[in-house]
Amino acid sequence: MKSREKTLRRSEMQLLEKIKESLDKLNEKMEIIIELQKQEPRNLPEQLPDALDVMTLLSLPDHLRKTAITICKLGRATADEVAEQTKRARAVESAYLNQLVLMGYLKKERVGRKAYFYVEREGEKQ
Amino acid sequence: MKKIIAVHSYKGGTGKTLMSTNLAAIYAMNKYKVALFDMDFRAPSLHAIFKVNSTKYWLNDYLNGICNIKNVIVNCPSKVNDYLYLGLANPSTEAIREMSAKDRKWEMKALGRLLSLRNTLLNDLDFDYLIMDTSPGLQYSSINAIVSADTVIVITTMDISDIQGTQRMVRELYDLFEKKTGIIVNKVPIEMISTLEEREKLRKKYEEISNLPVIDVAPCFCDVLRLGGNTIFSLEKPEHPFTKILKEIATKIQKL
Numbered sequence: 001m002k003s004r005e006k007t008l009r010r011s012e013m014q015l016l017e018k019i020k021e022s023l024d025k026l027n028e029k030m031e032i033i034i035e036l037q038k039q040e041p042r043n044l045p046e047q048l049p050d051a052l053d054v055m056t057l058l059s060l061p062d063h064l065r066k067t068a069i070t071i072c073k074l075g076r077a078t079a080d081e082v083a084e085q086t087k088r089a090r091a092v093e094s095a096y097l098n099q100l101v102l103m104g105y106l107k108k109e110r111v112g113r114k115a116y117f118y119v120e121r122e123g124e125k126q
Numbered sequence: 127m128k129k130i131i132a133v134h135s136y137k138g139g140t141g142k143t144l145m146s147t148n149l150a151a152i153y154a155m156n157k158y159k160v161a162l163f164d165m166d167f168r169a170p171s172l173h174a175i176f177k178v179n180s181t182k183y184w185l186n187d188y189l190n191g192i193c194n195i196k197n198v199i200v201n202c203p204s205k206v207n208d209y210l211y212l213g214l215a216n217p218s219t220e221a222i223r224e225m226s227a228k229d230r231k232w233e234m235k236a237l238g239r240l241l242s243l244r245n246t247l248l249n250d251l252d253f254d255y256l257i258m259d260t261s262p263g264l265q266y267s268s269i270n271a272i273v274s275a276d277t278v279i280v281i282t283t284m285d286i287s288d289i290q291g292t293q294r295m296v297r298e299l300y301d302l303f304e305k306k307t308g309i310i311v312n313k314v315p316i317e318m319i320s321t322l323e324e325r326e327k328l329r330k331k332y333e334e335i336s337n338l339p340v341i342d343v344a345p346c347f348c349d350v351l352r353l354g355g356n357t358i359f360s361l362e363k364p365e366h367p368f369t370k371i372l373k374e375i376a377t378k379i380q381k382l
Binding site (some may be wrong): 051052053054055056057058062065066069072073075119121 | 230231233234235237238241242266269270273298299302303304
């Protein structure tokens, strides 16, 4: 009887973990949508920018500049690695990184379950 | 603690190179391994001060991606040569012209190369300090150096346009990149700060009126001008009162 209870509890825990994981993913997507709504379409550059140079970094809003500089320093990183440096929440960094990708300043590459963000520099290995 | 220091100013002729070379020499005399880089590609000067007339590779080559930073660094021909190393900018007119015509993509790659110096110089080559002497104002090369640095030392004169320009740069440049900043008011007439108390009083006054983090005020000594930039002042005149002030400034910068 007790062992059945244990099994039930374990499966409940697994279910809860799955729900939590799904909620985290949803939260991340919501953050991206909120960030995109904040940025009105007319503010987006007409043509995709070709370089994340210092003058471009200066023109970015404060919250995005911090994320962009961190990627410049790390070279190639996940939202987790950026969050570790900036001391902001992973979901927030994920939203900012995705916004920088949409703005054309960063590139994104998926390797398995992980998403890597980087600045594309022609002729240089990532 | 290991540190990358960019020495910058709003206007030209404020004493950036004098401060950079002496800071580097003082840290090297204290047995810190120092790299001093000439990031003023519009008007290079370290090759002349340290009398290095030719080198196989310049900092220009490193930023152009055609060599490694190890190929650029040269041992300094001075009294502290075991500890002081130089990265020189190419002073030829052709190189200056070429550097001033770079596009945004090149500047982005150059920033990446400068950012990677933290790992190569401070970790792999075990340098304690990298000091970058920059061009005045909002030049690409200077802002790249500022972004790569931990601390920015800004040299200003008492000139009102210089002070106001420095205030703008603090608000609109250093603060945006979240840099530790220290201001030095240089070329103050010696009679205004003939005692330590007067110097501290003037420092506080500048800090209050400008709302800037003024770390010190430094006097204008004719002895500095007499040397004509031919040598490193603190090495040439170790007992001079100006050397004493430079040493105090160097200690304050270490604590920033």
